[in-house]
Amino acid sequence: xxxxxNFFAGVDVGxxxxxxxxxxxxxxxxxxxxxxxxxxxxxxxxxxxLALETAGLKKEDLTYIVxxxxxxxxxxxxxxxxxxITCHAKGANxxxxxxxxxxxxxxxxxxxxxxxxxxxxxDFAMNDKCAAGTGRFLEVxxxxxxxxxxxxxxxxxxxxxxxxxxxxxxxxxESETISLVARGEKPANILNGIHHAIANRISGLFAxxxxxxxxxxxxxxxxxxxxxxxxxxxxxxxxxxPEIDPQLIGALxxxxxxxxxxxxxGLWS
Amino acid sequence: xxxxxxxxxxxxxxxxxxxxxxxxxxxGSQATAADVWHYMTEVAPKKYPYAYTQRKYVDGxxxxxxxxxxxxxxxxxxxxxxxxxxxSRENGSPVIFVQGGQSVDPYYAAGGIALRPASVGMWSRxxxxxxxxxxxxxxxxxxxxxxxxxxxxxxxxxxxxxxxxEGGLPVDMVAPFTCLRCSDISYGVEAHRHGPNKTLKxxxxxxxxxxxxxxxxxxxxxxxxxxxxxxxxxxxxxxxxTDDDLSKEIRLHNEGRRLAIxxxxxxWSADVPPTNxxxxxxxxxxxxxxxxxxxxxSLTILRESKAYISERVKNGIKAEGVxxxxxxxxxxxxxxxxxxxxxxxxxxxxxxxxxxxxxxxTLVKEDGDPYRNLAHAILSYPYEQSxxxxxxxxxxxxxxxxxxxxxxxxxxxxxxQSAVARMLCDAIKRDTGIxxxxxxxxxxxxxxxxxxxxxxxxxxxxx
Numbered sequence: 001x002x003x004x005x006n007f008f009a010g011v012d013v014g015x016x017x018x019x020x021x022x023x024x025x026x027x028x029x030x031x032x033x034x035x036x037x038x039x040x041x042x043x044x045x046x047x048x049x050l051a052l053e054t055a056g057l058k059k060e061d062l063t064y065i066v067x068x069x070x071x072x073x074x075x076x077x078x079x080x081x082x083x084x085i086t087c088h089a090k091g092a093n094x095x096x097x098x099x100x101x102x103x104x105x106x107x108x109x110x111x112x113x114x115x116x117x118x119x120x121x122x123d124f125a126m127n128d129k130c131a132a133g134t135g136r137f138l139e140v141x142x143x144x145x146x147x148x149x150x151x152x153x154x155x156x157x158x159x160x161x162x163x164x165x166x167x168x169x170x171x172x173x174e175s176e177t178i179s180l181v182a183r184g185e186k187p188a189n190i191l192n193g194i195h196h197a198i199a200n201r202i203s204g205l206f207a208x209x210x211x212x213x214x215x216x217x218x219x220x221x222x223x224x225x226x227x228x229x230x231x232x233x234x235x236x237x238x239x240x241x242p243e244i245d246p247q248l249i250g251a252l253x254x255x256x257x258x259x260x261x262x263x264x265x266g267l268w269s
Numbered sequence: 270x271x272x273x274x275x276x277x278x279x280x281x282x283x284x285x286x287x288x289x290x291x292x293x294x295x296x297g298s299q300a301t302a303a304d305v306w307h308y309m310t311e312v313a314p315k316k317y318p319y320a321y322t323q324r325k326y327v328d329g330x331x332x333x334x335x336x337x338x339x340x341x342x343x344x345x346x347x348x349x350x351x352x353x354x355x356x357s358r359e360n361g362s363p364v365i366f367v368q369g370g371q372s373v374d375p376y377y378a379a380g381g382i383a384l385r386p387a388s389v390g391m392w393s394r395x396x397x398x399x400x401x402x403x404x405x406x407x408x409x410x411x412x413x414x415x416x417x418x419x420x421x422x423x424x425x426x427x428x429x430x431x432x433x434x435e436g437g438l439p440v441d442m443v444a445p446f447t448c449l450r451c452s453d454i455s456y457g458v459e460a461h462r463h464g465p466n467k468t469l470k471x472x473x474x475x476x477x478x479x480x481x482x483x484x485x486x487x488x489x490x491x492x493x494x495x496x497x498x499x500x501x502x503x504x505x506x507x508x509x510x511t512d513d514d515l516s517k518e519i520r521l522h523n524e525g526r527r528l529a530i531x532x533x534x535x536x537w538s539a540d541v542p543p544t545n546x547x548x549x550x551x552x553x554x555x556x557x558x559x560x561x562x563x564x565x566x567s568l569t570i571l572r573e574s575k576a577y578i579s580e581r582v583k584n585g586i587k588a589e590g591v592x593x594x595x596x597x598x599x600x601x602x603x604x605x606x607x608x609x610x611x612x613x614x615x616x617x618x619x620x621x622x623x624x625x626x627x628x629x630x631t632l633v634k635e636d637g638d639p640y641r642n643l644a645h646a647i648l649s650y651p652y653e654q655s656x657x658x659x660x661x662x663x664x665x666x667x668x669x670x671x672x673x674x675x676x677x678x679x680x681x682x683x684x685x686q687s688a689v690a691r692m693l694c695d696a697i698k699r700d701t702g703i704x705x706x707x708x709x710x711x712x713x714x715x716x717x718x719x720x721x722x723x724x725x726x727x728x729x730x731x732x
Contacts (some may be wrong), residue, residue, distance in 0.1 A: 085729070085730070121730070126723075
């Protein structure tokens with residue numbers, strides 16, 4: 001007799017990317033990551049379908065789906081919607097139960113989240129009015145230097161010195177960067193300055209919620225090694241290394257919650 | 270062009286509603302429940318289609334708890350504001366622009382009508398008929414932008430001043446309590462002083478700040494201000510104002526305040542929320558006796574509401590759309606608030622706020638010199654005291670209301686509340702352990718932004 005397999009999915013539709021994670025038996029079974037389009041329902045479904053395709057599953061095979069991210073409010077395919085703050089907490093806790101502080105830098109906002117041993121949110125602070133410390137900010141900077149977004153971090157780490165930046169406002173930082181390039185400063189040094197300015201800026205969020213080890217860095221910006229190093233220096237912490245793409249942590253947390261909710265509802269045992 | 274997809278009150282409710290109380294007005298007239306039903310089902314949908322929007326999250330959307338008479342009657346009074354205020358003015362009652370969070374007993378005692386900024390906005394809205402929701406929101410935003418230009422882009426509730434300056438509303442006097450909880454009152458007063466509408470009388474009712482209620486000089490000083498105020502309104506209204514006029518008015522307003530306190534205590538004692546958050550706020554706000562521009566009308570609804578809420582609490586009736594055990598949120602701060610519909614969808618409910626509740630909770634002594642009693646009460650408003658005293662009062666309200674969390678919201682540019690927010694939240698957290706969150710809001714929309722929604726939902730999930 002074979003036992004029924006249970007699959008749980010989390011779908012995180014952000015401003016720049018839609019992500020999905022499918023869990024089985026407490027393990028990541030498949031993932032999907034696609035750029036977010038104009039239609040958030042379609043973006044979420046694309047990410048989910050990609051993960052299903054990778055896993056060789058159909059949507060009907062999923063026991064429960066949790067939607068998160070800004071697109072969660074329009075996710076008819078999901079059984080429940082949860083904010084990405086809660087999901088990042090659950091996702092980080094799932095990977096590293098010793099994590100107590102999370103830095104989440106996504107496409108359009110930046111969050112400091114403090115969690116307990118169960119991955120429940122204890123406190124959080126968000127920067128959602130200013131683009132400083134967001135993926136969108138770094139996209140603009142990549143455009144100024146005409147390099148790929150994923151190459152910004154490595155370029156920044158090759159700096160020989162740090163060029164101070166006076167502004168973290170996307171618009172003003174862009175014009176300041178252009179002036180610095182015109183002055184003859186090296187792109188790597190300017191980028192080093194930009195990453196440190198952003199890291200210092202987001203330190204303020206942690207002054208409000210506090211920092212307790214271990215510290216985890218999630219969201220698309222967490223792939224940027226230059227930003228990771230700058231944050232470690234600014235906050236005087238060591239960031240734990242994630243086993244999976246840090247951009248998937250929100251979706252992973254949503255999948256963990258999908259498993260928990262469905263168990264609570266008696267959908268499996 | 271008006272929206273065509275409008276909400277309609279169910280006809281099968283008509284008989285039940287028409288059996289409810291008539292609204293008694295200050296001038297002795299009344300609107301029977303049948304009059305109200307006719308207006309709300311036949312007249313208002315054509316005059317003010319925006320109010321009947323079906324859009325789920327629109328902040329000004331009318332309550333769907335249709336078995337609660339106040340839900341319809343309150344909206345009737347708001348939608349008839351323009352007609353009623355115009356009629357009262359024609360009958361000799363001057364209209365005075367005042368500030369939020371202050372009591373209005375002396376204005377009415379002198380024969381005037383006191384309107385706070387939100388009510389001035391409602392009156393102004395009533396002068397533009399046939400607008401759909403988007404058209405109405407665009408109109409309001411345009412007015413606000415004009416006010417930013419004329420006053421300061423750092424100021425918040427300024428549209429009222431601008432509308433008055435432009436001559437768009439026939440206000441007879443600007444006479445707020447100054448130095449009261451709001452930095453924009455100074456912007457507004459300055460704007461008025463320097464604006465083109467020089468003929469409009471300006472009178473500042475100077476408010477000695479913070480913890481002055483027990484100081485003789487402060488009470489005497491405020492008494493002089495109040496006497497100046499009633500005398501000036503009396504001159505405009507063409508009547509002499511006696512101490513007895515003020516005593517009578519205080520008794521009337523005290524009844525409203527007491528009813529609101531009783532209703533709040535009933536509401537808080539219930540096992541399940543007897544109304545949704547929107548109706549709770551509207552009913553309790555009536556205790557300030559200002560919101561409808563007619564204290565007698567507010568009083569009629571308060572009396573009736575107490576009976577209804579009592580009945581619901583006794584029978585364990587839960588308001589529609591509210592979850593069984595919602596997260597109970599208490600709101601601190603002035604002028605802005607989160608969207609009730611979104612809050613309830615996320616599994617929470619707003620159980621109270623400190624803003625107008627501060628003046629409603631402050632009963633005025635009824636024996637002795639009414640001016641001294643009123644001055645003493647006004648100088649005792651908990652919201653206007655030092656942070657330490659305000660925090661102690663807020664904590665008391667949190668305990669009474671069974672709050673699980675506190676959201677402190679203030680408008681971007683509010684110098685007063687932005688300075689207080691952190692200190693107050695720290696004190697609450699320290700003394701009660703209740704989680705708090707501070708939100709600076711600067712939104713022109715009517716349905717709450719994704720960012721704000723995200724924060725509040727995460728806060729609710731956290732609790």
